[in-house]
Amino acid sequence: MKITKICCIGAGYVGGPSCAVIAHKCPDVTVTVVDLSQERIDQWNSDNLPIFEPGLEEVVKSCRGKNLFFSTEIDKTIIEAELIIISVNTPTKTYGLGKGRAADLKYIESAARKIAEVSTSSKVVVEKSTVPVKAAESVNNILSANHKHGVRYQVLSNPEFLAEGTAISDLLFPDRVLIGGPQTPEGREAIDALSWVYQHWIPMEKIITMNTWSSELSKLAANAFLAQRISSINAMSAICEATGADVSEVSHAIGTDTRIGARFLQASIGFGGSCFQKDVLNLVYLSECLNLPEVAAYWQQVIEMNEYQKRRFANRIISALFNTVANKKIAIFGFAFKKDTADTRETPSLYICKYLMEEAALVSIYDPKVDHKQIVSDLTDPAVSDKETVDKLVTITTDPYEAAKGAHAIVICTEWDEFKTYNYQRIYDSMLKPAFIFDGRMILDHQSLLELGYHVETVGRRLVRNSVNRLQAMPK
Numbered sequence: 001m002k003i004t005k006i007c008c009i010g011a012g013y014v015g016g017p018s019c020a021v022i023a024h025k026c027p028d029v030t031v032t033v034v035d036l037s038q039e040r041i042d043q044w045n046s047d048n049l050p051i052f053e054p055g056l057e058e059v060v061k062s063c064r065g066k067n068l069f070f071s072t073e074i075d076k077t078i079i080e081a082e083l084i085i086i087s088v089n090t091p092t093k094t095y096g097l098g099k100g101r102a103a104d105l106k107y108i109e110s111a112a113r114k115i116a117e118v119s120t121s122s123k124v125v126v127e128k129s130t131v132p133v134k135a136a137e138s139v140n141n142i143l144s145a146n147h148k149h150g151v152r153y154q155v156l157s158n159p160e161f162l163a164e165g166t167a168i169s170d171l172l173f174p175d176r177v178l179i180g181g182p183q184t185p186e187g188r189e190a191i192d193a194l195s196w197v198y199q200h201w202i203p204m205e206k207i208i209t210m211n212t213w214s215s216e217l218s219k220l221a222a223n224a225f226l227a228q229r230i231s232s233i234n235a236m237s238a239i240c241e242a243t244g245a246d247v248s249e250v251s252h253a254i255g256t257d258t259r260i261g262a263r264f265l266q267a268s269i270g271f272g273g274s275c276f277q278k279d280v281l282n283l284v285y286l287s288e289c290l291n292l293p294e295v296a297a298y299w300q301q302v303i304e305m306n307e308y309q310k311r312r313f314a315n316r317i318i319s320a321l322f323n324t325v326a327n328k329k330i331a332i333f334g335f336a337f338k339k340d341t342a343d344t345r346e347t348p349s350l351y352i353c354k355y356l357m358e359e360a361a362l363v364s365i366y367d368p369k370v371d372h373k374q375i376v377s378d379l380t381d382p383a384v385s386d387k388e389t390v391d392k393l394v395t396i397t398t399d400p401y402e403a404a405k406g407a408h409a410i411v412i413c414t415e416w417d418e419f420k421t422y423n424y425q426r427i428y429d430s431m432l433k434p435a436f437i438f439d440g441r442m443i444l445d446h447q448s449l450l451e452l453g454y455h456v457e458t459v460g461r462r463l464v465r466n467s468v469n470r471l472q473a474m475p476k
């Protein structure tokens, strides 16, 4: 089977970058990314791409208009392609059965129905969205129940492992590419066709093939394991704060054990992003549906610990500020869920703002990349706050020094590199005293901040100034 044309349905954080890299690496293939949203497609076709991702612009510009296209002509693009990648959103359901836990597969279903409706030739359909186990079977059922004479479909699972902020390097140099598919001659042929695309830049030994269900479950398992590591180190951070141990030292000590490994052991104010919570909840729901309550409870605890960590950090801010933040200006540095992205989905910063606003704090938010409108829209979500409260309590600035001026405290919510480079003496001079810094990402030089006179609090470590103004762990 020869692949000359690929159609990707969904021009989001995954569809856009992953197809840009495919087009960049496969000049012999035409890749067209389609979306229902004209606005999104227009942005992909402009100088102002809809998402910020280091290196993305260069890759897009290298092939856009040559073998990479962004379009709303969904039917035509599907008809012409031999391989169709489904990369639509699969958010947590907000209604009905499984509300708050199950993945909402309505976008996957509508993409599958559209393929069945318009296709006039056989297709390989690739499920790249993150889905519950057996979703490919549902896609297959929709396609085969609606197929036209002579049109056949092979449905593959090819989950995406890119992380935001590093998407381009993750796509160029992935640890592995996973392809699950039917273990039949036609299934193997389809797996080989998709594998051929990746072989343009990825060594064969990194392309792992398996059955569809294993592939679907592996994606949920990978995210659950990663999220669980963060919740585990965050649980340790609470013990550190209560005992005088230092969570960075504990991370280092356990991370040097090659069986454990060093990555994803950074204590924080909790994990955010559109994936971890959604996918762990998805796994919890799946376990419940499979009548495995103990397994469900085990993974649910990863989420509970994350909620606890966000709430615990906000409570520490309130308690350090003499048990009240009402009418106190608090500068929030960072609104994105991690550095090098403007994505705010499930960002812990939003929860910290929400908890502080519930205590009537005046929050002044600065983020180097997140759009003003996005911050307002997140804060005015009914689950967070209302417009009147936001108007009263929130200011959003484009200048970190302005955000901190006259504030009682600075809270570091995102690990942006630029936060390390600020003139903290100048900031200190402009703040009310005592001036507090709550470093929720453990990125600042705490010793020098203490020397400047700040009261510093961070995750997993208690700091006090001793007689010579040296940093030391708090004795119990």
Ligand SMILES: NC(=O)c1ccc[n+]([C@@H]2O[C@H](COP(=O)([O-])OP(=O)(O)OC[C@H]3O[C@@H](n4cnc5c(N)ncnc54)[C@H](O)[C@@H]3O)[C@@H](O)[C@H]2O)c1
Pocket: 009, 010, 011, 012, 013, 014, 015, 034, 035, 036, 037, 040, 074, 087, 088, 089, 090, 107, 108, 110, 111, 128, 129, 130, 131, 160, 161, 162, 163, 164, 274, 275
């Ligand atoms: N964001 C990540 O870092 C990441 C990483 C790996 C996997 N994933 C998974 O990839 C999937 C996509 O995530 P995302 O962050 O790119 O989502 P997204 O919301 O950024 O993009 C999804 C796009 O699909 C479009 N869409 C929805 N239904 C459509 C339809 N029927 N036809 C055409 N377009 C349609 C939407 O308009 C939207 O632009 C999800 O399942 C997610 O869990 C995301």
Ligand SMILES: O=c1ccn([C@@H]2O[C@H](COP(=O)(O)OP(=O)(O)O[C@H]3O[C@H](CO)[C@@H](O)[C@H](O)[C@H]3O)[C@@H](O)[C@H]2O)c(=O)[nH]1
Pocket: 130, 160, 161, 162, 163, 164, 165, 223, 226, 230, 263, 264, 265, 266, 267, 268, 269, 270, 271, 272, 273, 274, 275, 276, 337, 338
């Ligand atoms: O040691 C760590 C590592 C991360 N985080 C936080 O965890 C969240 C998620 O970070 P990261 O995993 O780097 O970003 P995502 O873009 O959410 O990527 C995850 O989710 C994607 C969507 O499924 C997967 O494809 C990726 O492999 C997986 O890393 C962020 O809030 C981070 O600040 C920590 O608190 N401590």
